[in-house]
Amino acid sequence: MTAVDLPAPRRSSLDVVLKVRELGIVIALAVLVAVTTISNPRFLSGQSIRDILLGTAILAVLAVGQAVVVITRNIDLSVGSVLGLSAFTVGTLLQNSPRLPVIVVLVVGAAVGAVCGVVNGALVRFGNVPALVVTLGTLYVVRGITYFWAGGSQINADELPSGFLDFGNATVLGIPYLVLLAILVLVVTGVVLRNYRTGRELYAMGSSPQAARLAGIPVGRRTIGAFVVSGALAGLAGVLFAARFGTIDAAAGTGYELNVVAAVVVGGVAVFGGSGTVWGAALGALLLTTIASSLAVLEINQFWQQAIVGGLILLAIGADRLVAVRVAAGLKKRGSHVS
Amino acid sequence: MSQRKNLAVLAVVALTLAACGGTTKSSTEGQNTAAPETSAGKADPNAPLKEGLKIAYLPKQLNNPYTDVEVGGGKVAVGEIKGEYKLVGPNDASASSQVSYINTLIQQQQNVIVVAANDPNAVCPSLNQARKAGIKVVTFDSDASKTCRDAFINQATTQGIGESLVKMASELAGGSGEIAILSATPNATNQNSWIKVMQTELAKPENAKLKLVKIAYGNDDDQKSFTEAQGLLQSYPNLKVIVSPTTVGIAAASRYVSASSYKGKVAITGLGLPNQMRQYVKDGTVKKFALWNPADIGYLAAYAGAAMSSGQITGAQGEKFKAGKLGEYTIGADGEIVLGPPTEFTAANIDQFNF
Amino acid sequence: MSAELTEVRAARFLNWNVAIIALTVIVLIVAAATVDSFGTSQNFGFLVLDLLPIALVALPMTLVIVTGEIDLSVASTLGLSSAVMGYLWNANQPIESIIPLCLLLGAVLGAVNGLFVTVLGLPSLAVTIGTLALYRGLAFVVLGDSAVADFPAVYTDWVTGTIGGTSIPDVLIIIVVLAVVFGVVLHATPIGRAVFAVGAGEQAARFAGVRPGRLKFWLYVASGLISGLAGVLWTLRYSSARADNGAGLELAVVAAVLLGGVSIFGGKGALPGVIAGVVLLGSLQNALRLSDVSNEALNVVTGVLLIVSVLAPNLARSVLQRRRT
C-alpha cells in the first residue's frame, strides 16, 4: 500500500459498533417489557417498576465494579462473598449502634469491600497469579470468614434500626434512595472511565498490557486500584443488600458473581479487556433483573431464568466476536501474520 | 424401540452389569423397601434412661433461626438426661453434604442421630448404615423415608396444620377470594403434605368461595421468597391472602408487603416465628399466624432417641415413653410421634412468646 | 553456567508435583495417627465416595487446563446429566438405556463448549461461565425442584458397595481405571505430547503439525463425557436425581487440579500430582470434619490452598528471575 490512499476522516466505526451494542440491549429490554405488559398490564405499575429498579440497583453497583476490573483484562469472582461479608458487618454494626447515620454505614461497607479488593489486587499484582484463580480463592476465603464470624446467626429486620430500613425503601420524587445511589455510582465511574486520565489508562492496560507498560502507565498500581474499586462497590452493594432485604445471614450474596459477570458480559464489556462501558454493564444488570421479573409475571417456569442467563452470555460473546471479526476485516487492509 | 435396545446393549457392555431386559421404574417398584432389621429385641418400658448418650443433631442447614430454636430445645433435653450434645450440619441445604455428615457421625459412634432430611431418599442409605451400626435415627422437621429411620417427631398432625392454615386464610379473606401459597421447596416433605390437606379442605363446600390461584416456591431462601411474593402480587392483583407455611417465606412476604403499596390490602398468614413476625404483627401487616413451639420438637426428639437407645421403646406403634417436662407420649403409626396442636399468634398474645 | 545449574537445582527442589504428593502423604499419616476412626476401612469407603466426583472430573480437567483452557461447566453438566437421568427414569425408561444416554448427553454438552472455544475462538473462561449457567438452568427446566428417587437397588448398591468381601469400594475401580487411562494418554502418547505442546505455545505447536482446535474440541468432549458419568454415579450414590446435584463442584475440581501442580497458564502439570491434590483436599476435609472442625474453616483452607498452590511456584520463579536479570 502507499500512504497516499489513507482513509479519509470519518466517524469511528468502533464507536458506532458500541452504540449499536448498547442499543441492542435497550431494544431487547423494550421488547421484553412490551410483551410482559401486554400479558399483564400491572407489570408497568409504579410498584412493579420500583421493584425492578431496586433489584437492579444492587446488581448494577456490582456490575459497575466488575466492569472496571474486566476492562483491565482481569476478573473478580469474589464479589458475592465480599457483598456477604460487608452486609453482615454493617448488620452487626447497626445491631450494636443503631444510631449510626446511614452515610457512615455506607462508608464502612465500602471500606470492608475495599480491604478485600486490596488483597485481591495485591495477590494479582505481586503474586503474578491470574485474577481468576486469586478471586476464586478469595471467594472461598471471604465466605468462610463470614460463616466463621456469623456462625448460625441471622440478623433480622426487627434488629435493624428503622432509619436504616427506611433508607432501603424510602424514595425521593418516587425514586428509591438505593436507585439514586446506584445511579450516582454509575455516573461517577462512567465519567472517570471516560473523561479522566486514570480511566483511560485502565482501558489502555486492558487493550494491550505490554504497550501500557512501555507507555509508562503504572500497571501494577492501576490493577490494584481496579480491584479496590470493585471490592469497595461490592461492599457498598452489601449495605444496599442489607437495607433492601433486612434479613442478613452468612449466605448473603452467594452465587451473585455469576449474575454480575453475566451482566457485564451481556452489557458488552469484552472479557479480554480494553473495551466496553459501565453504562453497558448497568444496562446488562437491568436486563437480567427485568428478565427475572418478567418470568414471574409471565408465569414462565422460574427455572428458565438461569438457562436464559447462560444463553445470553453465550449470545453476547458470540455476537461480539462476529462483529469484531467483521469490523477488523473492514479496518484491516493488510498484514495478517499468524498470531 | 430397537434403538433403545441397542443402547441397552451398549450399557451392559459399558458397565459390565448383568441386567436382564430393561430395568424401569415400574419394574422395580416396591423392591427398594428392604429395610435392615435393626433394633431386634423387645422394648423394656422400665429400663432406665442411660447416661452419657451421644446425641447428635443434623438439621437441614445451620444458618436458620428456626432450626436454632429447635436444636436449642434438644440441647436442653440432652443436658437433662446427662448426655453429650453435638450439632453439625451443612451451610447449604443439600442432601449430599448431609450424607457426608451422617458418615462422619457413624465414624464418631454416636448413639442417636436426630436429623431433618433434605431429601427423604438421598440420606437413606447412610441412615441405614448408621442403624446397622446400632445408632438410633430420629427424624424431625422433614421426615426421611419410613424405611430408614426409627421415629419421626411430627410438629403437629398434618391434618391439624392443613386445617388450621385454611381456617386462618378463610378468616382473613372474609370467606371468599383468591389466595396463594408461598411454600419452601417443591420436594419438602412436610410442606407438600400440608398443602395436600389444604387442597382437600379447600375443595369442601364451606370453602368453595376461596380460590387457590398459585403455589409459589421460595426455596426457604429469604431473597427468593421475597421475589416470589413480589411476583405473586404482580400476577394476581385480586389476591387477598398469602399463606406461607414456612418461617422464611412468611417473614419475607411480610417484609415485602409491609414496605409496599399492598400493605393493608393483602393479608399474610402461615407458620412463623414470633420474634421474626413481631414487627409485622405490630404494624398490622400480619393479623394472625400459627406455630408450635419449635424448641419442644428438639426436646422431644432427644427423649425419644434416648428412650430407644436405652431400650425403653423400639419405635413400634403404641409404645409409651416420658419426655421430661412435656409429659408422656405414645408412638403412633409408622413411628410417628406427634408433638401437639399448633398455637395461634395475634397482636394480643405475641408478646408472651420469645423464640 | 553455574547460575544455570543452581537454577535447575532450585527448580527441582521446588517441584510442586513432588511437594504435593509428599504433603498428601504427610496429611494422611498425621490424620490417621491423630484423628479417631480416620484410618478405618469404613471411613476409607466414605472418603472414596466423597472424592468420586471430584476425582473423575479432575482427570479431563487436568488435560483441558494443561492446554491453557478451562472448563467451568463441569458441575452443571453433572447436574444436567443427573436431572435427565431422573426425568427419563420417571418416564419409565429402562436404566440400561438411560445411563448411556446420559453419557452421550455429557459428551454433547462438552462438544458445545468445544465448538464455542475452537470454532468461534471465544475465551473458554467466558464460554464455560455461560454454559455453567445454561446447563444448570436446563437441569432445572428438566426436573424443576423435585427429586427422583427409587433407582434400582442393583445399581445403587453397586455404587455404594464394596468389592467382594473387601472394604475396597466398587467405584474405586472406575477411578483407578480412568486415572490410568488419562495418565497414560497425557504422559505416554503422542496426544499427551500434543496437549503439553499446545499449552506451552499454541503457535509453535501448530508449526509442529499439531491441530490445537481439534485437540481442544475432543478434550472438551471428554470433559463433558466424564462429567456426565459423574452425574450418573452421583445420582446412583444418593439414589436421588436432582437438578442441583453437584452445584459448586467446579470450584473444588479446579482447586484440586491447581493444587496438584498444573499451571493455570497451561503447558505444565502431571496427573499423579492432580490425584494427590484431590486426595489431599478430600482427606483434609474428611479429617477436619471428623475432628468437628466446621465447614467454614474448610472453605478458608480450600481457598488459601488454591491461592498458595499458584502463588508459591510463581513467587519462586520470579525470585529466580529477579536474580537472573
Place this chain on the structure above:
Amino acid sequence: MPDGRPLLSVREVSKSFGAVAAVRDVSFDLYGGEAHALVGENGAGKSTIVKMLAGVHRPDSGTIELDGIAIDLGGPADAKAAGIAVIYQEPTLFPDLSVAENIAMGRQPLGRFKTIDRAAMVQQAAQLFVRLGVSIDPNRPARGLSIADQQLVEIAKALSADARVVVMDEPTAALSGVEVERLFAVARSLRDDGAALMFISHRFEEVTALCERVTIMRDGRHVSTDLLTDVTVDEMVRKMVGRDLGALFPKQDVTPGAVALSVRGLSRDPVFLDVSFDVRAGEIVALAGLVGSGRSEVVQSIFGVDPRDSGTVEVVGRTLKPGSPKQAMAAGVALVPEDRRQQGLLMELSIERNVTLPRSRSLSQLGFLTGGRERRSAREWTQRLKTKYGRLSDEVGTLSGGNQQKVVLAKWLATDPKVLIVDEPTRGIDVGTKAEVHRLMSSLAAEGVAVLMVSSELPEVLGMADRVLVMREGRLVAELSRSDATEESVMFAATGQEARV
C-alpha cells in the same frame, strides 16, 4: 554540526540475561540537533541499548546521563519524563483506543475539573498529522492500522511529547520508499528543532541519508563511533562483521536435480498475490524482500499453518491440501520458522520434547511413548548439530539463542525433509553458530534437499542462494540468478526504487 556538551550520554553500560552478556561496556554520546545511527548485526546488542534508554531494562552497570547528570531509568515512565521517546520496530499501540487517544495517552489535554478535553485531543492529533503530512482519522481505533500508519502514530506520539531524545528502532523495516522519505522529512525537522535522534537501521543508504554520526556495535561491544563523513560503507560493514565476508557463506556448487517444490498462483488476500516458483533438489533459493513484504506468510501458507485463498503447492509431485501442516510434513516439508520463541520452540518444555514433537507419532510403539526412544533420538540429533546443553530435560528456554536455533534445526532435520524451508535461519545467533548453520544448509543441499530460505540479511542471501526471488508488497517482483544478484539489484527490486520521487 553542533558542538559542546552531549544531550544524552551512555557510559560504560553492561547488561546480561542469565549467562548471556547482551551488552558489555558500551559508551556513546547523542547531541541535540544531530541524528546518530546505531548499526550492527542482529544480536549485536542494539535492541538492548534501546530498551535501556526506554527504561525497560536497567543496566547492570554503567550510567545513562542526561545533560551531564546521571539519571536512573527505573521504568518507561521515567524515560518518558526525561523526554526520551522510543519508536519500536513493532509499534506498541492500544488497539481498542482511538488514534488520538493513543497519541495523547498520559498527556491528554485537560479541561474543567481535570476532565479530558476530547475535542482538543482530537484537534491536537489532527494538527500533528498535518505536520507529518499524513491523513489518518484521529477518531478511528488503532486496530487495523497498517504497520506504516502505526509507525506514524508512534512518531506523532513522540512529537506530542516534545521529546528531546527520539530513539527509532528500525522504523523503516516495513515502509515503502515514499513512506521512508516522508518519515525522514519528519525526522529531519525534529532534528532541526534541536532533538537528539538515534536511528537504527540495516540500510546503509538510509543511514548515510539521515545521520551525521554512527556508532557500530558487534557482539554486545562498542566498536567505534565516527562522523559519517569520515567512514565509508565498506569500512562500516567490516567493523560490523569483523571478519572476511567470503568465508561466511560456504555454498557448495551443486547441480540442481528435479523440481521438489512447486508453487503456482498462491494468493491470500491481502497478504500476497499470485506467487509462483519452483525449488529443485539440491538448490538453495532465497526469498528476499523487506520485512512485511509477505515472504514469511508465503512460506507459512506453503507449510499449511496459514490458510490460502487460491493456488497450488506440489511437493515432489504430490499436491498439498491447504491448511494442513501435518500433510506437508508427511510429504517431506519442514519449516524452520521466523520467530523462534513463538513459532519454533516451546520455551517451557524440555529440549527432548522440542526435538521430538513433530515425530511423536512415528516414535511411538503401539501408540505409546515411554520416553526412551524420544530421548535417544533427541540425543542423536542434538549431538549431530553440536548443540551445547546441560541435560536433555532442561527447559529449552535456558539455552542461548544459537543453541536454541540448533534445537529447532535438529527438530526438523530429524523428520528427514525433502524440502527444507528456513525463515531467517540466523537471526539473533552468534557468529560461530551462524557459520555452522550456513555450512549445514549447504551440505543438506549437497545431499539433495531443496532449501527455500527467507532472509533479510543481504550478505546471507547473496552468499548462500543459487537463485534469489524478491518479493515486494505481496508480489513476486524479481527472480535473479546467482550471478545477477547484487546488493543493488536485490534492494532495487525489494524497495521498488523507481517509485521514489
